[in-house]
Amino acid sequence: MMLDINGCALNVELLGGEDPAKPLLIAHHGAPGLGSMEEPRAAFGWLADSFRVIIFDARGSGKSADVPPYDHDQWVADIDALREWAGAERFVMAGGSYGGFLSMEYAVRHPERLLALVLRDTAPDATHDNLALENARASDRVDIPEERLARMFDGKVLDNDDFRDLWRELLPLYTFTHDPAAIEAKVASVDYHYATHNAAFSTARETYDVKPHLHRVTCPALVTVGREDWITPVVNSEQIAELLPDAELVIFEESGHSPPLEEPERFQQVVRDFLDRALARA
Structure with missing residues (x-):
């Protein structure tokens, strides 16, 4: 409701x-x-x-x-x-x-x-961002350019398509057992609101x-x-x-x-x- x-x-x-x-x-x-x-x-x-x-x-x-x-x-x-x-x-x-x-x-x-x-x-x-970024860089599941990691963590996502693509790249990090087949289903299940993410990560979270x-x-x-x-x-x-x-x-x-x-x-x-x-x- x-x-x-x-x-x-x-x-x-x-x-x-x-x-x-x-x-x-x-x-x-x-x-x-x-x-x-x-x-x-x-x-x-x-x-x-x-x-x-x-x-x-x-x-x-x-x-x-x-x-x-x-x-x-x-x-x-x-x-x-x-x-x-x-x-x-x-x-x-x-x-x-x-x-x-x-x-x-x-x-x-x-x-x-x-x-x-x-x-x-x-x-x-x-x-915790610093530890998270170190973990992302060290993982053999992903190879995400620094510029793309920074945009996600700093709240500088460009639009909802960009948000979806960044999320797809990060998803392999979240689980104990990696299941590549589940990634696309997860990506497709999300409603993307890039402005909300940007406000939270660029401003709200800073304090x-x-x-x-x-x-x-x-x-x-x-x-x-x-x-x-x-x-x-x-x-x-x-x-x-x-x-x-x-x-x-x-x-x-x-x-x-x-x-x-x-x-x-x-x-x-x-x-x-x-x-x-x-x-x-x-």
């Missing part, structure tokens, strides 16, 4: 029914301009048996409208408006990759709203740094990451887990950037066990 959230038509889906007795979980996708609700559907949609799960395309992504600004203040405000729409005073916030950035941004601004925080393959600031504020987040937190994650390496999740007052870190040894897809049974068990404990405490 399309909802008017802060003046923008957002593509939203509520999984698990409308029973207000079920706790709410809001899951945020990564990759502004590339991502969509399909990623959090796969990562957290299975929790609909015991949660009301909101998945959505953020403004400027997926099927949602292209209504700027595309910045952290606005994306966090949209999360809170979805919480209010669902009628929940407190909820579980979940997000992966750039969605993890926004999950932590929400958590440090509204710590009183959270029952628990679930993070996947993310980072507390933008300094992103939640490290000084993570001590405010006192709810239980689960931090997960794939051992072979190239773009937000394990060291980033270790840093997050050290800075959060009540966090546990789980590393998935046979995953790249997406343990929910590469080790689904273990990921689901880890998340389920964590949420059972966290909500019992709450």
Whole structure:
């Protein structure tokens, strides 16, 4: 369904029914301009048996409208408006990759709203770019010219066709086991919004740094990451887990950037066990 959230038509889906007795979980996708609700559907949609799960395309992504600004203040405000729409005073916030950035941004601004925080393959600031670029250069799966890498990371994509071509070149880096046959299917499945990506990577992310504020987040937190994650390496999740007052870190040894897809049974068990404990405490 399309909802008017802060003046923008957002593509939203509520999984698990409308029973207000079920706790709410809001899951945020990564990759502004590339991502969509399909990623959090796969990562957290299975929790609909015991949660009301909101998945959505953020403004400027997926099927949602292209209504700027595309910045952290606005994306966090949209999360809170979805919480209010669902009628929940407190909820579980979940997000992966750039969605993890926004999950932590929400958590440090509204710590009183959270029952628990679930993070996947993310980072507390933008300094991970240097490690990611080193990993891309060292990989035998890709051979991407420096100019093209720089345009992607610096938010200087030319148009949606350019965005699609750059994404195709980067995709082999994301998985633990390389499957060339899956690349084109993934490329074809995406709605491309190059202006959203450019705003996020050239401007919004430049001031992103939640490290000084993570001590405010006192709810239980689960931090997960794939051992072979190239773009937000394990060291980033270790840093997050050290800075959060009540966090546990789980590393998935046979995953790249997406343990929910590469080790689904273990990921689901880890998340389920964590949420059972966290909500019992709450």
